[in-house]
Structure formats: C-alpha cells, structure tokens
Amino acid sequence: MNDDELINQEADEERFEDDEIVSTKPGYFRKLVALLIIVAFMGFSVPNLPYLLSDKLNFLDQNRALKEDDIVQQCKPAVVSIETVVTEGLLNTEVKRGTGFNISPTGRIITNQHIVANASMITIRFGDGRMYYSKQYKVIPDVDIAIIQIEGNALPTIALNMKDTVQSGATVTIIGNPLGFEKISQRGEVGRFYNIKNGLPQIFDINIPINPGNSGSPVIDNQAKVVGIIFASTNLEVNGKSELRALAIPVQVLIQQKPGSPGFQL
Structure with a gap:
C-alpha cells in the first residue's frame, strides 16, 4: 500500500x-x-512472547550475515526444496517439507528417507524456479538417507568430500529450508561423535539449532564440499544448560555397501 x-x-x-x-x-x-x-x-x-518469537528466528540474522559468503554463494544453487504428499485412505493426506541437494548435472538429489517415505508424489524445486516430480527413490540401508533420481539438464551441483572425515571443532555451514523459509544459511562447529550401529560411520552433532524443514540439509566444509547430511536434532547439556544441536550423518554412508545389499553407486 x-x-x-x-x-x-x-x-x-x-x-x-x-x-x-x-x-x-x-x-x-x-x-x-x-x-x-x-x-x-x-x-x-x-x-517474553516477542523475545521468544524473535529467538526462534535467530537463524535469519545469521543468514543475512552469510549472504555474500563465498561458500554459501557457491553451494546454494544446488540446494533444493522438497515437498512430498503421503496419502493413506481417501481423506487422510499429509504434506511433508524438507531440504535436499543435487550432486549430478542430470539430477540426483540427496535427502532424508523420512521426508519421502511412502510418498505418492515428490516435488523438487530449485532456486531458479525449475521443478521436477518423482515417485521413485532409493535408500541407503540402515540410515535415514534417500536418493531421488530426476531427469534434468545442466543442473547446479555440489561436490562431496568422500576423502576427509570431518573432525570435532571444524567449522561447517548448513543450507536448508527451516519453518517455510528457503535457502537459509547457518554456521557452527562440529561437536561430538556417536556410534549408531556397527559397521557404519559415526554420526555427529553441530552447535547449530535447526527447525522443521532443515532435514536433508547439506553440511558443508571450508572447501565448499558436503561432509554430512542433517537428519535430526538433539538436546545436549553444555555448561549446565540445555542446548539444541543438529545431528548429521557423514557423507561416507553414500558409498556404504553391505554383503547382500545392492548399495548405491555414485
């Protein structure tokens, strides 16, 4: 007006x-x-209601501070928004939203299995407006990872760091779609590592508070390469205070293969 x-x-x-x-x-x-x-x-x-609401959206301040960051500028185009529709019966329909990232010029999207599980339709949207639809995906056994294949051309990609395992104290960046916002950048440090199952790489936490929609966000190192995938959050006690932290799966699970399972070829 x-x-x-x-x-x-x-x-x-x-x-x-x-x-x-x-x-x-x-x-x-x-x-x-x-x-x-x-x-x-x-x-x-x-x-404290205004404070609580603003505190929930503190990630917007950091996103503004990282707007011109080289790593963010390089990786952001390959980060996608994912929306899935899960239909159970005639009147029970659920819409789920999350994040993914593309690793192939023709379209190979990495995200979380819990975002796409039982989906009747998956919608992938790139930042330049291109949209793709799929009903098919593969999963990595025993971890919350799904890979969606689409038919694209000259799509923006992000590289994977399969060689180096991320270390505690390393500075990393995540780019995701929390609370309906898109392509939000946050930065923090890797914390502890945790065993989840024998034979699988350890998951790790990051001192970044995440929100619904961040699932599937890439964890990016200082070489602008993906070292992990966000899949959940946890509360840890730090200096006597409860602190919300992101949990990530190491990118090395993408080449993890087990006897008798087909695995996934990058």
Whole structure:
C-alpha cells in the first residue's frame, strides 16, 4: 500500500457519521472489549512472547550475515526444496517439507528417507524456479538417507568430500529450508561423535539449532564440499544448560555397501 492509498483509507475511516455509530449493535462493543481484555492478559501473562518469537528466528540474522559468503554463494544453487504428499485412505493426506541437494548435472538429489517415505508424489524445486516430480527413490540401508533420481539438464551441483572425515571443532555451514523459509544459511562447529550401529560411520552433532524443514540439509566444509547430511536434532547439556544441536550423518554412508545389499553407486 502506498502513502496516497494509506491517506485515503485514513480519510475514509474518519467519515463515520453520528447516526452510524449510534446504530452499531451493542454486541459488537462487548466483543471488542472482550478481545482487548484477552490481548492485554496475554501481554501480562507472556511478557517474553516477542523475545521468544524473535529467538526462534535467530537463524535469519545469521543468514543475512552469510549472504555474500563465498561458500554459501557457491553451494546454494544446488540446494533444493522438497515437498512430498503421503496419502493413506481417501481423506487422510499429509504434506511433508524438507531440504535436499543435487550432486549430478542430470539430477540426483540427496535427502532424508523420512521426508519421502511412502510418498505418492515428490516435488523438487530449485532456486531458479525449475521443478521436477518423482515417485521413485532409493535408500541407503540402515540410515535415514534417500536418493531421488530426476531427469534434468545442466543442473547446479555440489561436490562431496568422500576423502576427509570431518573432525570435532571444524567449522561447517548448513543450507536448508527451516519453518517455510528457503535457502537459509547457518554456521557452527562440529561437536561430538556417536556410534549408531556397527559397521557404519559415526554420526555427529553441530552447535547449530535447526527447525522443521532443515532435514536433508547439506553440511558443508571450508572447501565448499558436503561432509554430512542433517537428519535430526538433539538436546545436549553444555555448561549446565540445555542446548539444541543438529545431528548429521557423514557423507561416507553414500558409498556404504553391505554383503547382500545392492548399495548405491555414485
């Protein structure tokens, strides 16, 4: 709305005549007073509500700070938004949203299995507006990873660091789609490593708070290569305080093969 429209609207609002005010139903005023009381009560009861809401969106501040970062600029085009539709019965439909990243010019998308599981349709959207649809995906046995093959051409890609295992204390960047926002960049340090199953690489935590939609985000090292895939979050006690941290699967699971399983060829 421009300034002229705003002035005109304000002028229109001032044109109420006395008979219009008198003819307003009493019930309207009772509802208005009740609404004001509720709003005032919420303000006194939850004095930190604005703080809590802004604290939840702190990732937007870091995203702005990283907007011109070389690693972010190089990797962001290969990060995609994923939306899946899961239908169970005639009236039960669930829509799930997450993140993925592309590793092939013709389209090979890495994401989490829990995003695409049982999907009747998968929609992949690149930042330049290109959209692809799929119903097929492969999974990595025993880990929360899925690979979606699409038929694209000259798509932006991100490289994988299969050679070096990420170390505690390393600075990493994640790019994902938390809470409906797209291509949000966050940066933090790798923390501890955890065993999940014999024969599989250890998962690791990162001191980055993540939100719904971050699942499938790439974890990127200082060489602009992927070293892990976000799949969950956890609360850790750090210096006596509970701290929300991202959990990531090492990228090496993409070439993990087990006897009797087909594995996945990159």
